[in-house]
Amino acid sequence: MAAKGRGRVTIGDVAREADASVTTVSRVLNDVRTVDPTLAHRVRQAIADLGYRPSAAAQSLARGRSGTLGVLVPDLANPHFSDLVKAFTATVRESGARVLVMDSDEDPAAERDLAEDLLRYADGLLLCAPRMPRADLAALAHRGTPLLVANRRDPGLALHTVDVDFHQGVLAVCGHLAQLGHRRVVYLAGPEGSWANRERLRALSGAEAFGLHVTVLACGSTTDDGHAAAERALAAGGTALVAYNDFVALGLLSRLAELGVRVPDAISLTGFDEIDLARFSSPPLTTVAVPRSGLGRAAARSLVRLMDGEVEGAFDALPVELHVRGSTSAPS
Amino acid sequence: MAAKGRGRVTIGDVAREADASVTTVSRVLNDVRTVDPTLAHRVRQAIADLGYRPSAAAQSLARGRSGTLGVLVPDLANPHFSDLVKAFTATVRESGARVLVMDSDEDPAAERDLAEDLLRYADGLLLCAPRMPRADLAALAHRGTPLLVANRRDPGLALHTVDVDFHQGVLAVCGHLAQLGHRRVVYLAGPEGSWANRERLRALSGAEAFGLHVTVLACGSTTDDGHAAAERALAAGGTALVAYNDFVALGLLSRLAELGVRVPDAISLTGFDEIDLARFSSPPLTTVAVPRSGLGRAAARSLVRLMDGEVEGAFDALPVELHVRGSTSAPS
DNA sequence: TTGAAAGCGCTAACAC
């Protein structure tokens, strides 16, 4: 019935109970077909009776792999990452593995250590939007364990990567604004060291070739950051505000309402990384939807393949989609 | 310099390189003092030279514990849980352990299996707002591994629990509305099976004793749910809407704006579980702040103590705080 | 189809 004696139930206990060898029990556990049905049944019975669960540690040691994949994100509370992690985890689970999640709390200095620690437990690692220095990234990549980097490219480093086409997304935003007749826009920039931000800047400077003049203002990535930057943004003198993401945009929107500045009549506003609430603000936000779950799934598939030793070809950036809503209009 | 031969660098390789025994290397690794400084230095040098990392699996097996704690949440993308997980993880890490996170995707049927699986890897488990049947919860609790349940109480089950005082929070909301002069309110209910929702209902019926009449409408927990429920909520004929949480409230607010119903002039509105955006909506939301991070930290401390075999006393529900803002006023 | 036994890499008695 229950576990006997002290300590955990081991495979040996099951073997004794079923009057079989540990090898046989192991075979049943691992679905090896060459076991007599009667014996297999006895073993399964014993497993159930004793409430036996194989020790993950012992299995890992004997097999030489843990069946666990690691993910390191800068901030789990950011929907961008939690959606990615959810999709990644669900997809990985389909192939029978587990996921160990760590959060670096936006601390570039901690990233390296956490990743290193994660690698002791995991058979492979997904690094999301890492902010660590190139050298650290290179060192990790050469540790031997399969490593996949999401949303950060570095041509010099020969990393395996998956990412989203931020560049195209920002070009779409700029194109939309330009076609409406805007000529001077203000960009509220995101975190330094973020590849996503660098890509946005690169696209903005591309847009300048089309006659769009862009003023860049340091800002951040939260609603508070946006709220606090509103006055500076207005002072910069554009006809449209391009926010780093939807949180910043909603913060701006809130402050603009307090200041009596009408959106989009007095000034247009765009977000990025569409969040659920973007549809529900007043006015609803023109923004760019990025395939967060798609990225998570792609990462999972890619990492699983990497671990199977398959060589990965170049990976295209996932496409994004501009959603035009009420927060943008022709300049007055 | 680098790892030699095939496969991983083991403690034996380090011992050979440093001309010491594996025991000594193990001692250095585990900060046991009784090692000659010179030898210890040689060992550390060898570790660095070889790029040695102890195998987590081997350590777990030999030590009999994994140094890993599990957390199971219904939805990582919900800030309620991601904040909790972040605080839990950070606190646990201070005591040298790691955290394995799993997401049940709001599927009560999957919870039991995931928890069971988690227990094979972890020395202890935190179950957040579990929706599984009582019997499953009871079975898990009797598995032997330390188990802590957050935000679900069950007096018959003798569980170790930590939670937030939802009851008090909803009473505060109702008291606030009653004092403003409201007599008929509509409650937009959250997920069935959620203890948080049951506690809210319990508080609402308590408030009826004070003459507040409450109509309960099934709704959900997302912005979409709130948006979709607005017409029904208006039809229910109250002077105030009490939403299950801030997402529902913001969804309602958005739809009410579309319908031309002014908040709070035509109808008052309250949220719950204050999110960042609550301050920034128009009007800003009257809501209840719950100590998400505090709960995560409390859970971590409690679980660590449980694992040290310390018997836990009863745990008080963490206090919450009503934040009155522009979305509530006296009925017209 | 089944079982005995040799590891997997590390820790922790126990001896020296």
Place this chain on the structure above:
DNA sequence: GTGTTAGCGCTTTCAA
């Protein structure tokens, strides 16, 4: 202060 060695619980040749 240091080393030898017997496990930890499982998988996996290799024989039978």
